[in-house]
Amino acid sequence: MNTDTSARVLVIMPAWNEAESVGNTVREVLSVGMPYDVLVVNDGSRDETAELAAAAGATVLNLPFNLGVGGAMRAGFKYAQRAGYRRVIQVDADGQHDPRNIEEVLAGLDRADISIGARFADRGDYEVKGPRKWAMQFLARVISGLAKTRLTDVTSGFRAANERAIAQYLDHYPAEYLGDTIDSLVVAVRSGCKVTQIPVAMRPRQGGTPSHNPVKAAIYLGRSVFALLFALTRKRSNIQTSSVVSQEPAAC
Amino acid sequence: MLNLAAFVLALAIVGVVFEMLRRKKLREKYAALWLIVGTGTLVLAAFPRLLTIVTEFAGVQLPSNLLFIISILLLLGVCLHLSWEISVVEDETRTLAEEVAILRAIVEALPAAEEHKGDTATSPSSQ
Numbered sequence: 105m106n107t108d109t110s111a112r113v114l115v116i117m118p119a120w121n122e123a124e125s126v127g128n129t130v131r132e133v134l135s136v137g138m139p140y141d142v143l144v145v146n147d148g149s150r151d152e153t154a155e156l157a158a159a160a161g162a163t164v165l166n167l168p169f170n171l172g173v174g175g176a177m178r179a180g181f182k183y184a185q186r187a188g189y190r191r192v193i194q195v196d197a198d199g200q201h202d203p204r205n206i207e208e209v210l211a212g213l214d215r216a217d218i219s220i221g222a223r224f225a226d227r228g229d230y231e232v233k234g235p236r237k238w239a240m241q242f243l244a245r246v247i248s249g250l251a252k253t254r255l256t257d258v259t260s261g262f263r264a265a266n267e268r269a270i271a272q273y274l275d276h277y278p279a280e281y282l283g284d285t286i287d288s289l290v291v292a293v294r295s296g297c298k299v300t301q302i303p304v305a306m307r308p309r310q311g312g313t314p315s316h317n318p319v320k321a322a323i324y325l326g327r328s329v330f331a332l333l334f335a336l337t338r339k340r341s342n343i344q345t346s347s348v349v350s351q352e353p354a355a356c
Numbered sequence: 357m358l359n360l361a362a363f364v365l366a367l368a369i370v371g372v373v374f375e376m377l378r379r380k381k382l383r384e385k386y387a388a389l390w391l392i393v394g395t396g397t398l399v400l401a402a403f404p405r406l407l408t409i410v411t412e413f414a415g416v417q418l419p420s421n422l423l424f425i426i427s428i429l430l431l432l433g434v435c436l437h438l439s440w441e442i443s444v445v446e447d448e449t450r451t452l453a454e455e456v457a458i459l460r461a462i463v464e465a466l467p468a469a470e471e472h473k474g475d476t477a478t479s480p481s482s483q
Contacts, residue, residue, distance in 0.1 A: 145457075163465070165457040171450055179454040186458065 112139045113210060114189040117162070118176035119144050119197035123151040126197045130160035133195065133203040140206070143183060144197065145176040153197075173261070174284035178277040181270050193264040201262045205304040209264050216300035217269040218292060220255065221262030223306050235318060239325035246332060247289060251299045259285045259328075262304060269297050275341035286328060290335035359401055366397035389437075393430060 115133050119126050130142050144157035148170035158164045165179055177194060184192045191213060195201045205221060212219025240259055248255045261284070265273060269292060276291045277284070293299055373390045376382040400407055411419040 163461055165461050167457045168453050171453060175450055175454070179457055182454055183458050183461070 109141070109188045110190050112141055112189060113206075114180075114184045114187070114192045115140050115142045115206065116177065116180035116184070116192055116194050117142060117144045117157075117197045118147055118173050118180065118194070119149065119153050119157065120147040120170060120173075120176075121149045121151050121153060122197040123149070123153050123156055125199045126153050127156040127160045129195070129197050129199045129203075130157055130162045132199075133206070134161050136203050136206065138207060141189075143180055145180045147171055147173070147176040172284075174277060174288070177284050178273070181265075181273045181277065185270050185274060189270075190267050191264060192270060194261055196261050200306050202305065202307055205262070205302075206264075209262060209302045209304065212300045212302045213264055213266045216298040217266050217272075218289070218297055218299045219264040220257065220260050220299065220301045221264075221304040222255065222257035222260055222301040223304065235325055236321035239321070239328050242325075243286060243328055243332060247286070247293070250290060251293045253299060253301075255299065255301050257301065258289055261285065272297055272341055276338070286331045287335040287338075290332065291338055291341065294336075294338075295340045359404055363398065363401035366394055366401050370394035370398060389430075389434060 117126070117129065126144060130144065133140055133142050142157075142160075142162040143165060144153070144162040145165045145167065146154040146157065147167050154164050154166055165176075165183060167176065167179060171179070180194075181192065191210060193206055193210060195203070195206065201221065209219050209221040240257070244256050244258050247258045272292050272295050273288060276295075277288050289299065370391065373382065373387055373394060377384065377387050407419045407423065411417075411422045414422060416422045416425075
């Protein structure tokens, strides 16, 4: 099993009560016809998410209780590393991310360790307004400065990682709120991972509704700044830089 | 009279902590602090003059103020310690949850792989 997973790509899909969309999303990813394996991390769902995902052909990690996106992703990365995958990509279970873009985002790994599918980079019509937008712009600017490259959408959940980034993530992938996006990215950048972004278009969600409540947006801004400040003061993680020829995935 | 009440209370605290330790309801690392607090109260209740002496020495106006400050600091310390401990425990639980989920996925994949040997890896992608 270990021998051929290294050439394959693991699509990690954190899912919490996503029964209405997860089946379709998994089928869509698998029907693209590329060497993708889908891992749905069922984050303590109370509905049929796990059954539907498994029926659609995904491997399912059943977390016994809800850990949040950060916790789910960490479990996914752990699985990926043990199974020997060299490249992973996180895709939302709600169908927001177009599976046909996966290959484009993965192509970003040729020149970086982390590749983000960005929603605002002049493609598609994804739009947010008011304080939430300001928060996202502010975060994007700060992290762009850190990463020394232009990033427009640092909170995107559509991101790919190579072996080096997986090892770093496993060393530090906080399970706090926003930890899966901002915190993990900042620490990865500070630990020496290269980041790049690929413009992608977002589709409307198949289930659930996005929130446009200004109070929630303000809280979001506050918490993201909080997360950012902490991330900036955290210690760097030591990645085993077995950069070119690494037979074994770096031990964590 | 009041001193006697304080003494009895302190004695009760120390007794309860001791009993909990004996029955293994309390880990030793948490008990140490409570035993110190209990013993301190016991000593103070037995010799109330001690508090007055320390108050004068520390430059505090009222003995009760000194008592309050010490108690507040102690409680603050205990709260912080408990928050820290619970964070550690939460982190451990999280790691266990991840581990369990991965192991379960592996175990569930075992009989399936046994049934159709050979085409294990190709099955998901061929849709």
